[in-house]
Amino acid sequence: MTDWIPFEEGEYWVENAYLVAPDQSAVALENPVIAIGKGPRGKRYLKGQGMVPNLMVVALLEEDDRLDILLDLGGEFKYHLEAPQISAGKLFVPDVKSTLQFAPLKPWRRLAEEDYRRKVMALKRLDD
Secondary structure (H helix, E strand, O other): OOOOOOOOOEEEEOOEEEEEOOOOEEEEOEEEEEEEEEOOOOOEEEEEEEEEEHHHHHHHHOOOOOOEEEEEOOOOOEEEEOOOEEEOOOOOOOOOEEEEEEEOOOOOEEEOHHHHHHHHHOOEEOOO
């Protein structure tokens, strides 16, 4: 799974990241970052995180257990992570945010600028 990661090892700031349900309901991740590392066998991996209101994650999960992530790393680097592994806080109190961590289970899909823009425009943001 290393040849789909076009970046060197390190931490990268993400301009925009959205947690998206199949019905296009979504919430933006605050202060998102991704980290590219190298495992013991030299294979690169990706993991990421951002802050999110816990109750909004629960709202996204009401209709379906599958959540995707849209990432904008700036410039031409726009990606769609389909059903990544996700872990988040479990304190469900209004206005509480926690760190949501994600790691792709399969290669991310690069999006053309227009495709990314179209997907973002179609989102039904719960956090607006």
